[in-house]
Amino acid sequence: MSTSPHAVEARELTKTYPGDVTALAGLSLTVRPGTVFGLLGPNGAGKSTTVKILTTLARPDSGTATVAGHDVLRHPDRVRRAIGVVAQRSGADPVATGRENLLLQGRLYGLRGAGLTSRVDDLLARFALADAAGRPAKSYSGGMQRRLDVALGLVHRPEVLFLDEPTTGLDPEARTAMWQEIGRLAGAEGLTVVLTTHYLEEADHLADRIAIVDRGRVVATGDPDRLKAELRGDAVQVELRETLGEVDARLLATAVGEFAGVREVTLEGRLLSARADDGGAAVPAVLAVLQREGARVATVTVARPSLDDVYLRHAGRRFADADAAPALAGGAR
Structure with a gap:
């Protein structure tokens, strides 16, 4: 040995x-x-x-x-x-x-x-x-x-x-x-x-x-x-009914991120993800922002941090999206 x-x-x-x-x-x-x-x-x-x-x-x-x-x-x-x-x-x-x-x-x-x-x-x-x-x-x-x-x-x-x-x-x-x-x-x-x-x-x-x-x-x-513990608070995910244009998506993510206690907001396709100190308390405010901006909501979930959230934080994208990317782009092995 x-x-x-x-x-x-x-x-x-x-x-x-x-x-x-x-x-x-x-x-x-x-x-x-x-x-x-x-x-x-x-x-x-x-x-x-x-x-x-x-x-x-x-x-x-x-x-x-x-x-x-x-x-x-x-x-x-x-x-x-x-x-x-x-x-x-x-x-x-x-x-x-x-x-x-x-x-x-x-x-x-x-x-x-x-x-x-x-x-x-x-x-x-x-x-x-x-x-x-x-x-x-x-x-x-x-x-x-x-x-x-x-x-x-x-x-x-x-x-x-x-x-x-x-x-x-x-x-x-x-x-x-x-x-x-x-x-x-x-x-x-x-x-x-x-x-x-x-x-x-x-x-x-x-x-x-x-x-x-x-x-x-x-x-x-x-x-x-x-x-996972390093990601303070809850993971909030909102699935929209339709995909927004690049400019609208950026403005929407910025608007959601202005709410107190909400951070690390990303919008990929129809999935908006954010971290919140108190997910349950943040959801009504987030939904109000989405309604004000004209974004229609399909589903909302609140969960404790997962490894998918860890990956998103460090890699800047969802794991499932990254998993599909190499097949499309001929990525690394």
């Missing part, structure tokens, strides 16, 4: 792909040992590129990174032996059985004999795959395949486990089961887990600390509850 104070450390990572696509623009982060660290960001924010660099599958244009105390550029072989990786796409051989996949993975890491057999049996039982151990992996359900992928990443007892979008495509029941297992890995076994996700609820539920990534940079980092 490494004596480094950080399980993972990255400093000023940059990466540009052909076509002048900027994936990382000076990304930095640190991960404490024995924790679940969430890289939260929309599609195209740079999460997968970060993981590729940290797992030695890509080289940064500049910057440095260490994993389990080993430099990813100078000692990639040491990094690979210290980590487990569960990519977005399954790495299992679809024709081989679950047991055969695990045995092969162990042999690739130099494990042999009774020790390997015992380890495989333990993992099959732990991930509820023992009854299906003799079946080809291609016959597994989506949830079973994902559990097999995680088991493959754990065969050699890594110090750091990278999970890249581990629950994408899973049904709610399978997702919940995966959340429970990920929480147990860090809590009961002291494994460091680096989790990338674009699910706000997943990051909020699992991560001890998160880094919010936007356009290739970390724009906020910390404990999810603490990040």
Whole structure:
């Protein structure tokens, strides 16, 4: 085991792909040992590129990174032996059985004999795959395949486990089961887990600390509850019946922001968002302003701060809007 104070450390990572696509623009982060660290960001924010660099599958244009105390550029072989990786796409051989996949993975890491057999049996039982151990992996359900992928990443007892979008495509029941297992890995076994996700609820539920990534940079980092607590007051959202023109939208947002106790007003499309010291008290005044300005209201909601509100504050846009933007603009990976 490494004596480094950080399980993972990255400093000023940059990466540009052909076509002048900027994936990382000076990304930095640190991960404490024995924790679940969430890289939260929309599609195209740079999460997968970060993981590729940290797992030695890509080289940064500049910057440095260490994993389990080993430099990813100078000692990639040491990094690979210290980590487990569960990519977005399954790495299992679809024709081989679950047991055969695990045995092969162990042999690739130099494990042999009774020790390997015992380890495989333990993992099959732990991930509820023992009854299906003799079946080809291609016959597994989506949830079973994902559990097999995680088991493959754990065969050699890594110090750091990278999970890249581990629950994408899973049904709610399978997702919940995966959340429970990920929480147990860090809590009961002291494994460091680096989790990338674009699910706000997943990051909020699992991560001890998160880094919010936007356009290739970390724009906020910390404990999810603490990040939400920094947003004083309530989140007020008003959905308008129609989209306003640019000038009218700007004037409307300014008018709402003039009410005492209301701040951080944004209007994107038909959704007006604001922070208020007392959301319940602010709503009548906000509605009065909207009515005066001729804006018709469809719905109004008041809620405690969420990670979506944290993202809006630090990135300047709603998470859902950012999630759609790279697909439209050919953004970062």
